[in-house]
Amino acid sequence: MTTPSFTVPELEAQEAELELPRFTYEDAWTLGSLLRELAVARHAPVTIDIHRGPQQLFRCALPGSTPDNDAWVDRKRRVTERYAAASYLVGARFRAKNTTFEASSHLNPDTYAAHGGSFPLRVTDTGVIGTVTVSGLPQVEDHALVVEALRAFKGQVG
Template sequence: MDSKQMIEAIRAREKSLVLPSLSHDKAWQLGEWLRARALASDLPLYVEVFINGGVRFAAASPRAHNNLAEWVRRKRNLVLRMGQSSYLTDLVFEQWGISLEPFGMNQADYGLGGGGFPIHVADVSIIGALTISGLPSIDDHNLVVECLAEHLAMDFAGLKLTRPASE
């Protein structure tokens, strides 16, 4: 899959991963699912669920370093600003050869890379972001997609992205 195909694949996934509703309890469950996966697989992850202007869940696995919380904040800001996953924005910017600055964003507050995903609720809109950091970009992205797919009872196998041949 080349970068253009990957961009289209991510756009399609984002359209399919829409929650019917989201309560604070469900937001907590999304965060707990990711935290449990990090602990079970000994992953160095920081996890955040941000909805309606506030953090509803945040956790760091034992192997997560302190800077991951900053990466999560920056990726979350990018998701909320662009209305799409941080990995999609990263790939599009790379394909176009552009940076954050032409969009009025700086690297101190916005971060390119996988792991930030919009929380889109049906008949509402994007109400927040589900964001992790600690793995390579594509793996961060895939883990968040897997979490959402699991909660929507969707088959993750058909949603998982594979690394481009150039990596």
């Protein structure tokens, strides 16, 4: 698999494209299971997490993942929650300004990580209601895996 790379406009377009008509508890299970199937097929050693607000609706750790992946999931999720944007997009916006998230956000890097893998769950006419996060691959691959799963999921829910 070729490692993708994304510009800020491409990342913003992904967020617009992946706005969902709804997101229920059952949808969290469906999306999480879809992500798990994609990761298992690729032997990807990832941790998968889905939150709706402060409530965790799905969590799965695959073989090869470690407790460090749990910490990365939480740090990336906090960035998505704070900025209402994909963690990779947040980091890319800082890089586009010739700086880094760590240098310019003034947020504790032990609590926040603007690395790829967390994506906002945005519902039409509601806004961001949660996050879906993956950790265990290089950051752009974590991000791409989440986007692939969201595209497939959106195709199922309309």
